[in-house]
Every structure is written in C-alpha cells, then in structure tokens.
Amino acid sequence: RNPAVRLNYLALVQAPYQQVLPRLVQFERKLYSPDFLQAGLRDYAVALLHTLRELVLPHRKGHFPNVAESSALLEEAFRWDLAKGGYFQNLLLYRTLRRFLRKRPLQRRIYPYENKSLENMLRLAARAECPGCLILGYQHTSITPRHTTFRLSAKEVGVTPLPDRIITAGQITRSYLEQLGGYPAGMLRAGCALRQSTLQPDSEDCRVTGRILVALSSSRFELVDATEIMQRVADARAHLQIGIRPHPEFPLSLLPDPLLKWVRDRAIDLSGTSLHDNLRWCSATAYVSSTV
Secondary structure, X not given: OOOOOOOOOOOOOOOOHHHHHHXXXXXXXXXXXXXXXXXXXXXXXXXXXXXXXXHHOOOOOOOOOOOHHHHHHHHHHHHHHHHHOHHHHHHHHHHHHHHHHHHOOOOEEEEEEOOOHHHHHHHHHHHHHOOOOEEEEEEOOOOOOOOHHHOOOHHHHHHOOOOOEEEEXXXXXXXXXXXXXXXXXXXXXXXXXXXXXXXXXXXXXXXXXXXXXXXXXXXXXXXHHXXXXXXXXXXXXXXXXXXXXXXOOOOHHHOOHHHHHHHHHHOEEOOOOOHHHHHHHOOEEEEOOOOO
C-alpha cells in the first residue's frame, strides 16, 4: 500500500528452458529477469573450479567435523550433489545473486523456508550485499519426521545462515519446531494456520456414487502415473466418477495419446475450475504430494 515500497518477485525458473523462457518474455505487466543471465564468465569459472576441486578431492578430511557417526552418509550425499550439478548451481546462484543485489538492494526479504542448500546461498548473498535486510522465512507447509532439514543440532545452528524470523503455519508447527527443531529462542513466530471449513457435498448422490478428485502438483511424471492409476481404479470400479485437476504447468495435453483419450472418454477434466466447487463435488481426494 505504500507507494514508496516496491515489491519484487524472485523465482527459480525450472527446465525445460526452451519452453519456459519464451513464455516469460510474453508477459507485459511483469518483467522477468533470469538470474543466471547476469552471471559473468568469472562467475562460471570460479563456480566450476570449486566444483572440480571437490570432485577430485571428495575424501578430504574436514568437510563434516565432529559428526563421525554419520560422516560416511554425509560424504555420500555430498558426492551425489556434486555429480548431479547441485553444488555448482548453488555456487553460481550465490555469485549471480550478489551481482543482482548490488543493483537492487533489499530492505526486506520473505521466502518459503525449508532450510535447503539453495536457500542458504540466497541468505548468504543477502547478508553479504544487504547487511540491514530483514529476512523472514515462511515455513513450508509440510513438516513430517522425514523433513530432517527442519531439525538442527547445536553445532548446525552455529554455522547455518538462518533467517531473522521463521513464521510457522500456526501454533502447532511452532510448538513442534520449538521442541524438536533446535532453533534459537525467539526465532519462531506463529503465523496464520491453514484452515478449511467443513464442506457439505452437493447431494447425497455423491456419497453413494463415489466421486474422486485427483489433485496433482509437481511434474509430468506425477500426471502420467496418477492418471494411469485412476484408469485402473475406474476399470475395477465402474460406478466411480473421477475428476482430474492438473497443475497449470503440467496440463492434461502432456499425457500420452491413449491416456488423454481415456480422460476425455471416462474422466472429468477439472482444469482451471474452482477448487471450492471441486471440493464440494467430490466425496474423496487422491493426491501424490501433500503440498497440493
């Protein structure tokens, strides 16, 4: 609301770049600036040299001090990240973000907090170029025992570049992280909890007939696999009605022709429809990722 405050969005563009980048250029109301295009040859060279050095000497002592009981596991994870290119990408992002922030310094930064290595690079770059910037991490919705990045040991807290505040999705997750996360006192603040009122179905008919809402989220593989599963379900239970709500970035048109024909003949395409209406329509939801 303050006209003096300018809001900028920073996003990591995912492949396939040949399809995504031309779409971003077409936007007229918002300007998108790919971060990696701002990198200079020196940035690429330095990131590559650091990566090659770690590849040649992955056994070097001192990577993970004082964690002898899990050092083999950590070394294996480190080598995997090196080989997959994640280490190089993180180093390059750190350098290009520093270039970006020199031109556009930040006063406040809000981002989804998962405590991943990519986030650490973002935080380190902001700390280096914008020392007075307030960094707020908004807790990623899903927190389960397998989300180990949310849980820190005393040694990790001392070296991990944490945000100034972590806003949790309500008091329940704040209490969970206070008890098990190992965060410094005062860092966690309870924010808005995710709530959904109980919805009454449109009619008793949906309870009897059975309407399944398939809600998809993150990839073409998920789209194809989930649709194949629903095809088998429909073959076994002919009375079920199946509605498929794909992610906007992964439309039904990405399905192989036989599966796409099955959706058109047997299922209901819920692309671009109201989620509220979808939830009122269905009697059960099927999903792969809880982030949906």
